[in-house]
Amino acid sequence: MADVALAREIDANIAQGARPHVRLRRRRMMSMTAAVLLAPALVLMALLLIGPVLAVLLMSFTDYQLGAPTWSLVGLENYIELYGDRVFWTSLTNTLLYVAIVVPSSIALGLGLALLIESGSTLRAFYRSIFFIPVMATLIAMAISWEYMLHPQFGLINLMLKEIGLPAQAWLSDPVLALPTIAAIGIWQLFGFNMVLFLAGIVSIPSHLYEAAVMDGARSAWSRFWLVTWPMLGPVTVFVAVISAIRSFQVFDTVHVLTKGGPSKATEVLLYSMYSEGFEFFRSGLAAAIAVVFLCFVLLLTIIKARLIEKKVHYS
Amino acid sequence: MNARICSPWEILRHAVLLTVAAIVLLPFIWMIVTSLKPQSEIFLSEIRWWPEQLHVVENYTKAFERAPLVRYLLNGVIVTVLIFALQALIALPAAYALAKLRFWGRDAVFAMVLFCILIPAQAIAVPVFLLFHHAGILDTYAALIVPFTISAFGIFLMRQFFLTVPDDLVDAARMDGISEFGIVWRVMLPTAIPALTAFGVFSIVAHWNDYFWPLIAVNSQELFTPPVGVATFRNEEAGTDYGPLMAAATVIIAPLIIAFLLAQRRFIEGITFSGMK
Numbered sequence: 099m100a101d102v103a104l105a106r107e108i109d110a111n112i113a114q115g116a117r118p119h120v121r122l123r124r125r126r127m128m129s130m131t132a133a134v135l136l137a138p139a140l141v142l143m144a145l146l147l148i149g150p151v152l153a154v155l156l157m158s159f160t161d162y163q164l165g166a167p168t169w170s171l172v173g174l175e176n177y178i179e180l181y182g183d184r185v186f187w188t189s190l191t192n193t194l195l196y197v198a199i200v201v202p203s204s205i206a207l208g209l210g211l212a213l214l215i216e217s218g219s220t221l222r223a224f225y226r227s228i229f230f231i232p233v234m235a236t237l238i239a240m241a242i243s244w245e246y247m248l249h250p251q252f253g254l255i256n257l258m259l260k261e262i263g264l265p266a267q268a269w270l271s272d273p274v275l276a277l278p279t280i281a282a283i284g285i286w287q288l289f290g291f292n293m294v295l296f297l298a299g300i301v302s303i304p305s306h307l308y309e310a311a312v313m314d315g316a317r318s319a320w321s322r323f324w325l326v327t328w329p330m331l332g333p334v335t336v337f338v339a340v341i342s343a344i345r346s347f348q349v350f351d352t353v354h355v356l357t358k359g360g361p362s363k364a365t366e367v368l369l370y371s372m373y374s375e376g377f378e379f380f381r382s383g384l385a386a387a388i389a390v391v392f393l394c395f396v397l398l399l400t401i402i403k404a405r406l407i408e409k410k411v412h413y414s
Numbered sequence: 415m416n417a418r419i420c421s422p423w424e425i426l427r428h429a430v431l432l433t434v435a436a437i438v439l440l441p442f443i444w445m446i447v448t449s450l451k452p453q454s455e456i457f458l459s460e461i462r463w464w465p466e467q468l469h470v471v472e473n474y475t476k477a478f479e480r481a482p483l484v485r486y487l488l489n490g491v492i493v494t495v496l497i498f499a500l501q502a503l504i505a506l507p508a509a510y511a512l513a514k515l516r517f518w519g520r521d522a523v524f525a526m527v528l529f530c531i532l533i534p535a536q537a538i539a540v541p542v543f544l545l546f547h548h549a550g551i552l553d554t555y556a557a558l559i560v561p562f563t564i565s566a567f568g569i570f571l572m573r574q575f576f577l578t579v580p581d582d583l584v585d586a587a588r589m590d591g592i593s594e595f596g597i598v599w600r601v602m603l604p605t606a607i608p609a610l611t612a613f614g615v616f617s618i619v620a621h622w623n624d625y626f627w628p629l630i631a632v633n634s635q636e637l638f639t640p641p642v643g644v645a646t647f648r649n650e651e652a653g654t655d656y657g658p659l660m661a662a663a664t665v666i667i668a669p670l671i672i673a674f675l676l677a678q679r680r681f682i683e684g685i686t687f688s689g690m691k
Contacts, residue, residue, distance in 0.1 A: 131594045132517040139508035142564035147530045150538035227678045228435045236623045238641035239663040243445035257461045294686045351625045376540045393537040
C-alpha cells in the first residue's frame with residue numbers, strides 16, 4: 099500500500115514537472131471525455147426534466163389550449179381562476195385530508211407490525227414478505243378487486259358486515275365514505291413499505307442500550323419501548339412520515355378507476371383535477387397552474403426530507 | 415426452540431400477525447376465488463369462500479378472448495426492459511464521470527442531477543405531452559419509454575456507489591490502455607452489479623405498475639401496458655361480468671408476484687432502497 103502511495107507521489111511529481119502545455123492538454127482531454135460521457139444524460143435532462151419544469155411554470159401564465167390556433171400571456175389569470183374555483187379548493191382539501199388519514203395510519207400500522215415481527219424469532223421473513231405484497235402488486239388491478247369487494251350488494255365487505263349484524267354501506271358512492279374508503283386502500287398499499295423501513299431502524303438499534311435500560315430498572319417491554327426504541331426510531335419516523343406524505347400526495351390511480359373524483363367531487367384530488375383539465379378538457383394553462391401547486395407541495399416535503407438526511411449524516 | 419414457540423407471548427404474536435396477514439391478503443384471495451366462480455355464484459347474497467362449480471377455464475378463456483392480455487403483458491415487458499436498459503446505458507457513464515473524472519463544471523452538473531431528482535413525473539406531464547404531440551410520437555412505444563430514459567436518481571445512486579470504488583482500480587485500467595468508455599463497462603459496471611440490480615428491481619416494478627403516464631401517452635389498444643389494459647377491460651365490463659375481469663386482473667399481477675415470491679429479499683431491498691428518493 100505504501101509502495102502504491104509512493105508511486106503515486108512520484109507520478110504526481112512527474113506530472114508537476116511536465117511541460118505546462120502537456121498538463122493542459124491532459125486536463126482538456128479529461129474534460130472532453132467527461133463531456134462525451136455526460137452528453138446523453140445532460141441533453142435528456144434538459145429536454146425531459148428541466149425544460150418541462152420551466153415550461154410548466156411559463157404555461158401556467160398563459161391561456162394555452164391544445165388545438166387552439168393562438169395563445170397569449172394572461173398573467174396570474176389561471177391562478178385567480180383556481181383561487182375562485184370551489185372545485186379546486188375541494189380538490190386541495192381532499193388531497194390534504196387523504197394525506198392526513200393515510201400518513202399517520204400507515205406509520206402506526208407499519209411501526210406496530212415491525213415491532214411485533216421483531217419481538218419474536220420465528221417466521222419473521224414470512225410476515226415481512228406477506229405485508230410487502232401490496233406495495234408491489236399492480237395497484238390498478240388491486241383497485242378492481244377492491245371495487246368488487248366493496249360492491250354494495252354482492253361485495254365481500256358488506257356480506258361480512260351483514261353476518262355480524264351491521265348495516266351495509268355504499269362505500270364508494272356515499273359522499274361521506276368515499277374519501278375514507280379510497281384512503282383505506284391507500285393505507286393497505288403503503289404500510290408494508292413503512293414497515294420495512296421501521297424493521298431496518300429497529301435492527302440498527304444497538305443492543306447494549308436495551309441492556310443498560312434493563313439495568314436502570316426498565317423491566318417491562320413497554321417501558322423499554324418508551325425508553326429506548328421510540329427515541330431511537332425518532333429520526334426514522336420523521337423520515338418515513340415525509341416519504342409517505344410525498345407518496346400520498348400523488349394519489350391518482352384508485353381515484354381514476356374507482357370514483358372519477360365523485361360522488362359530487364368527494365374524492366376529487368389534485369392530480370385528478372390536473373389530469374381532467376389537461377388531458378380531458380385540454381386546458382393546458384390551467385392544468386399547468388394546478389401542476390405548479392402540486393409541485394410546490396412536493397418540493398416543500400422533499401426539502402424537509404433533504405434537511406433531515408443532512409442532519410442524519412452529520413450525526414453519524 | 416419448542417418452548418419459545420409455545421410461550422403465550424409467541425402464540426399471541428402469531429395470532430395477531432396471522433390475522434393482519436389474512437386481512438392484507440384478502441383482496442388477492444377474493445380476486446383469485448372470484449376468477450374461479452361462475453356468474454351465478456358471483457352475484458350471491460351470501461359469502462361463498464369456494465365455488466361449488468369451478469369455472470376456471472371459462473373465465474380465463476373469456477378474459478384472454480375479450481382483452482389481448484398477452485399483448486398487454488408483452489408490452490409491459492418491452493417497455494420496462496427498454497426503460498431500464500436505456501436508464502443504465504445513459505446513467506452509468508454519467509455517474510462514472512461525476513465520480514471519477516475531474517473537470518470544469520462538475521459540481522454544477524451534480525447540482526443539476528440533485529435538482530432533477532426532486533421533479534415528480536406527474537408535475538411535468540402536460541409539457542412533455544405537448545412536446546411529444548409536436549414531435550409526433552404520441553401513441554407509440556417511444557412515447558411510453560422516452561420520458562423515463564433519464565433517471566437522475568439512477569445517476570445519483572450509481573455515482574455514490576462509484577465513489578466507493580478505489581481509484582487504483584481505475585488507474586490500473588488506464589495503464590492497461592483501456593479507454594474511458596471501456597472503463598465504464600469493463601471495470602466499473604462489474605463492481606456495480608448489486609447497486610444496479612437494486613435499482614433495476616425498483617425501476618421495473620415502478621414502470622410495470624405505472625398508470626398515469628401510459629394513460630396519457632397512448633390511445634391504441636395494441637400499445638396498452640398491463641395497468642391501462644386491465645382498467646379498459648374493467649370499463650367495458652363494468653359491473654357485469656366479474657369472473658373474467660378478476661381472471662384478467664390475476665393474470666396482470668401474476669408476473670410481478672411470482673418474481674417477488676422467487677426473490678423476496680432482492681425485491682424488498684431494491685424497492686425500499688430506491689423508493690426512499
